[in-house]
Amino acid sequence: MTPVTAEMPKVVDRQGPSGTHRLFAAGNDAGLAEHVQTFGALPLHGVDARLIDVVEASGLTGRGGAAFASWRKIAATVDARSGAPLERKPVVIANGAEGEPLSFKDKALLAHAPHLVIDGLLTAARAVSGGQLFIYATDAGLPAVERALAQRHDSRSIRLVAAPETFISGEASAVVNGIANGPALPTDHRRRLSESGFKGRPTLVLNVETLAHMALIARYGSAWFRTEGSDRDPGTRLVSVSGPAGDRLLEVAGDAGLGDVLSSADIDTSSIQAVLVGGYHGRWVRPMGYRLSPTGPASHTVRPGAGVVHALPDSVCGLETTAQIVGYLANESAKQCGPCMYGLPAMARVLNSLAYGGRDPQLVRELGRLSRMVTGRGACHHPDGAAQLVGSALEAFSAEVAAHLAGTCTKRMGRRS
Amino acid sequence: MSETLHIDWTRCDGRGLCTELLPTLLDRDDWGYPLAKRATNGDRSNVAVRPAHSEAAREAVYLCPKMALSLANQVAGFGQ
Amino acid sequence: MDNALWAFGRVSGIISLVLFTGTVLVGVLARSGRPLLVVPRFSVTLIHRNIALLATAFLVLHVGSLMLDSYAKLNVTDVVVPFLGPFRPFWQGLGTVAFDLVLAVVVTSLLRHRIGPRTFRAVHWFTYAMWPIALAHAIGNGTNGTSRWFLLLAAGSAAVVVGALAWRVSANFLETAKTRQGGLL
Ligand code: SF4
Ligand code: SF4
Numbered sequence A: 001m002t003p004v005t006a007e008m009p010k011v012v013d014r015q016g017p018s019g020t021h022r023l024f025a026a027g028n029d030a031g032l033a034e035h036v037q038t039f040g041a042l043p044l045h046g047v048d049a050r051l052i053d054v055v056e057a058s059g060l061t062g063r064g065g066a067a068f069a070s071w072r073k074i075a076a077t078v079d080a081r082s083g084a085p086l087e088r089k090p091v092v093i094a095n096g097a098e099g100e101p102l103s104f105k106d107k108a109l110l111a112h113a114p115h116l117v118i119d120g121l122l123t124a125a126r127a128v129s130g131g132q133l134f135i136y137a138t139d140a141g142l143p144a145v146e147r148a149l150a151q152r153h154d155s156r157s158i159r160l161v162a163a164p165e166t167f168i169s170g171e172a173s174a175v176v177n178g179i180a181n182g183p184a185l186p187t188d189h190r191r192r193l194s195e196s197g198f199k200g201r202p203t204l205v206l207n208v209e210t211l212a213h214m215a216l217i218a219r220y221g222s223a224w225f226r227t228e229g230s231d232r233d234p235g236t237r238l239v240s241v242s243g244p245a246g247d248r249l250l251e252v253a254g255d256a257g258l259g260d261v262l263s264s265a266d267i268d269t270s271s272i273q274a275v276l277v278g279g280y281h282g283r284w285v286r287p288m289g290y291r292l293s294p295t296g297p298a299s300h301t302v303r304p305g306a307g308v309v310h311a312l313p314d315s316v317c318g319l320e321t322t323a324q325i326v327g328y329l330a331n332e333s334a335k336q337c338g339p340c341m342y343g344l345p346a347m348a349r350v351l352n353s354l355a356y357g358g359r360d361p362q363l364v365r366e367l368g369r370l371s372r373m374v375t376g377r378g379a380c381h382h383p384d385g386a387a388q389l390v391g392s393a394l395e396a397f398s399a400e401v402a403a404h405l406a407g408t409c410t411k412r413m414g415r416r417s
Numbered sequence B: 001m002s003e004t005l006h007i008d009w010t011r012c013d014g015r016g017l018c019t020e021l022l023p024t025l026l027d028r029d030d031w032g033y034p035l036a037k038r039a040t041n042g043d044r045s046n047v048a049v050r051p052a053h054s055e056a057a058r059e060a061v062y063l064c065p066k067m068a069l070s071l072a073n074q075v076a077g078f079g080q
Numbered sequence C: 001m002d003n004a005l006w007a008f009g010r011v012s013g014i015i016s017l018v019l020f021t022g023t024v025l026v027g028v029l030a031r032s033g034r035p036l037l038v039v040p041r042f043s044v045t046l047i048h049r050n051i052a053l054l055a056t057a058f059l060v061l062h063v064g065s066l067m068l069d070s071y072a073k074l075n076v077t078d079v080v081v082p083f084l085g086p087f088r089p090f091w092q093g094l095g096t097v098a099f100d101l102v103l104a105v106v107v108t109s110l111l112r113h114r115i116g117p118r119t120f121r122a123v124h125w126f127t128y129a130m131w132p133i134a135l136a137h138a139i140g141n142g143t144n145g146t147s148r149w150f151l152l153l154a155a156g157s158a159a160v161v162v163g164a165l166a167w168r169v170s171a172n173f174l175e176t177a178k179t180r181q182g183g184l185l
Helices: A032-039 A051-058 A070-079 A105-112 A114-128 A142-151 A172-181 A208-225 A258-264 A318-332 A338-355 A362-374 A382-396 A398-405 B017-021 B051-063 C002-031 C041-068 C076-080 C089-110 C117-124 C127-141 C148-169 C177-181
Strands: A091-096 A133-137 A158-162 A203-207 A236-242 A248-253 A272-277 A283-285 A308-313 B003-007 B026-028 B034-036 B046-049 B069-072
Touching (some): A070 A114, A091 A208, A105 A236, A142 A158, A172 A203, A236 A258, A258 A272, A258 A308, A338 A398, B017 B051, B051 B069, C002 C148, C041 C089
Parallel strands (some): A133 A158
Antiparallel strands (some): A272 A308, B003 B046
């Protein structure tokens, strides 16, 4: 389906890292010297709009959650340029605002491989003939990037902007709004950011991991990128695994098996009752034969979102856990859009009731009704994500739902009676 | 080309004028906000408007007290 | 002729004030999101707009006729800049202030799709200053201002407007207040 022939003229005369250990190949706290030694210098002068074809051939998708084809975003930004002599150059933003509480891969990437992210940002900027460049990250991620920028001379056009620690601050329009105007709240999506984003300019917002992959693709080409992963999900991705055994950051091949990911993180799958994949906007699945891929049938694949895998031990009630998450999401609503501002708290209340002792079978129907009601009705996908989470919980924990309605939940943690 | 009525949720306050003017397209939800009866690919922020309702839609755009509505010939959606 | 202008000036002022009172009341109703019995919401909004425009027309007639009148002898400066007139400058100045506010509110309302909701809303708030100022001007400046029937009319208008305002700030003002109150965590 995708052409695999397009390549940039090879400037880097070396092989890319083999195996799935790619983004952190330069080691922990990699400085510029280790970075260049491991990956070679960035062949920036050879990069232009042809990069779009290379990225298309690589099959790279966004690693921030939506898994949108990266080349399409870049191409849309290029297309939005008017070509007028005085036109304002596109703005490119590296998005490291990792609002998802279960995700820590972007923070780790900024801390240990900041030069790869900077390379990626400069590469993307060349491809779209970008002007202003930003790296947007929470306070935890900024110091390492600052140090990295101080080590190099090709990155003076990059400005660092601190992102607030809110769930929604990483949504693309919230990123642009936050950098341009202050409040990191999503804005109405009547016009695409690629047409009119930061101060009305064409704006390209890419996740920091996406950019890091792009920095490697610019060096080693699309064929190298596809040596890991599958046709429908090429390359590698970072995965933040959390669970009873603590947090583990992995880099896994695309289309990886969920069971393999869990065992790579030393999680005993026999003690796990369900896995939350994709984070708080994600989907609960029972650890069966699922594979992590942005595309594929829902019966066998689960979308990795921003690469979040959270294992729920046997001893914990999945409905209680979900109720807490939905309560959190309701609180994190930016309270701009009616259906989100009123619908999510309503969902949280009903789910709470179901999780903590309510026995009215209408509760389940009401949850379904509210989920359908909020879906597709917000300036951002926050309500859709919450509805998807709730829907998947009702499905994955259907036995528990029945037990709760019968008053026989065995896993109640005793937080409330 | 058919038109779409875009709802800017950051502006809409659920005052319900649009639901009165376009009863065939919009319901009101529990809190008064317009609820598209039919979703286009799960999107209920851009509502397809048939030519027969075009006039009423224009009126809704004009009368919405929050200026939350706009008519477009195509959907922008979440392309980012 | 002069007498006619003078009388017309007074009557149009009173009509304008009554219509503005109606505008404020219907405006508050529109803001609540409720229909008026069988009158749908969009009609309430249209009524609000149309009464306002009618009131403005009478206000323009009021000011215009008194500019032509040889007794009142308003000039252009008096119409725009308050507190400079020769006759009861304070009370007449209030009228000028109210007139300026009305102009600002009407112009921003007609242009609201251009200027966006923020400016529109901010300026629209001035209505709540305009109305009492206009009433004070009518009482202090008007020939009938202190006559018994006018004071009764003024007191009645003030009572309903204050009542509408009390409703406006009450917890159950919005049509959807009940469901929404349960809504936020
Ligand atoms: S949908 Fe919710 S989170 Fe998204 S912008 Fe609207 S209120 Fe904020
Ligand atoms: S008329 Fe405007 S404010 Fe009222 S419900 Fe419709 S879109 Fe929302």
